[in-house]
Amino acid sequence: FQVDFNETNIIVTEPYFNFNSVQEAMNEIFFEEYAFKSVLKTNPSFLSQYKYSKETNAPPLCSIVLDTGYSFSHIVPYFKGKKITGAVKRVNVGGKLLTNHLKEVISYRQLMVMDETYVINQVKEDVCYVSTQFMKDMETAKKRGKENMIARDYVLPDYTHIKRGYVRPQEETTGRAKDGEQIIRMNNERFAIPELLFHPSDVGVQEMGVAEALVYAISTLPEEMRPHMYSNIVLTGGNCLLPGFSERFYADVRSMAPEEYDISTKMPSNPVTYAWEGGRMLANTEEYKKMAVTREQYEEHGHSICAETFDI
Structure with missing residues (x-):
């Protein structure tokens, strides 16, 4: 071609x-x-807001794009299709930090995997989710046996018989490896790792979480723009694929934003290819x-x- x-x-x-x-x-x-x-x-955020404005019946005056990728998360406000450069915010938290922290946690608790970035990235994508009720999930993760609905066994690839790692369903999760398999037991790591997107200070990264940064970015804009921004939030980037991300993001923004503003988040069917x-x-x-x-x-x-x- x-x-x-x-x-x-x-x-x-x-x-x-x-x-x-x-x-x-x-x-x-x-x-x-x-x-x-x-x-x-x-x-990328310009192309995302361009598509968003063309998809809505009446193109919005303002929109704000969260672009949360592998290295960083950016919050980019737009007014009439033009980027408001002074209000762009960057959070130094992305998929890479999550994967690296998961490698450290698994290496410390179970199995040395510091050189297995690709495999652990896959574990993160297959097993992790964003919790909407963190403390309740923590209590569940402490339980033993069938009462613990969170723990999962992740079977690692050996590249001869198992080409790609996979999660065992809950009913088959025993914490014991079958013949010749290597497993990682994923318990509270499943939701504690993605929590870093919302509370990076948990691992000593002195940054706002993505929801807090978005509320802060909007607060720096002229007051008449703010309601329009809150009602046109576009979520893009690979981290949005974590189950529960959009629900948690909405809940966090709602809890921090002024009560009089309506909040509407748009989550594309594929946030990775939206731009x-x-x-x-x-x-x-x-x-x-x-x-x-x-x-x-x-x-x-x-x-x-x-x-x-x-x-x-």
């Missing part, structure tokens, strides 16, 4: 507040090395042409036209 870059337009997502030197290097790669016909560089879907939608519109920089413009004006046009 051959692609002629000279006739191809491209949308690229960049990290928030990317260094100018990196942005310029990227411009050179796209325009000088590959010679694309036109380029649009933006943030990509927004990009695909944008690529086929006239709006793309206004936002993108063509090769001719780049050749005439250089990096300055990219700096003016792209809102990174």
Whole structure:
């Protein structure tokens, strides 16, 4: 499948507040090395809010996107499709911190897995969930035998017979390995690990949780924008796939936000690809042409036209 870059337009997502030197290097790669016909560089949250505004019957004046990924979580408010740069908040907690902490906990309690990042990341995705009643779940996790509804055995892959690890159903969870298997017993780790998204200080990371950071970001905005922001919260990124995430996020925001505001959260069916879907939608519109920089413009004006046009 051959692609002629000279006739191809491209949308690229960049990290928030990317260094100018990196942005310029990227411009050179796209325009000088590959010679694309036109380029649009933006943030994933812009594409998410673009798709969200096109999906709602009346495009909202304001929306706020939580983008919680592998390295960081960002909270990005938008007004009429424009990012409010001064109110963007970053929380240094993402899927990587969760996986690393789970590795430490399992290594300390059961089995040395510090080198098994890929496997433990899979364990996290298969077994962990966000608790909406943390203390009650903690009490349940202390119980023994059938009364403990939380504990699960996770069978690790051996890459000969078991190609991918899997969770044993509750009725088969005994805490004992069958012939030749290696298991990890997952008990309160199932919900204590994702709790770091909401209380990073539990492991000494001096940050707000994602819900608290969103409420704080909205509080820095003009008062007339706040009700619109609270009623248009978009949840994206891989951590949103943890069962119970959107319910817990809503509950935490509701408990911290002023009572007079209605709160509405939008959780896409696939929060990982939502920004990509927004990009695909944008690529086929006239709006793309206004936002993108063509090769001719780049050749005439250089990096300055990219700096003016792209809102990174």
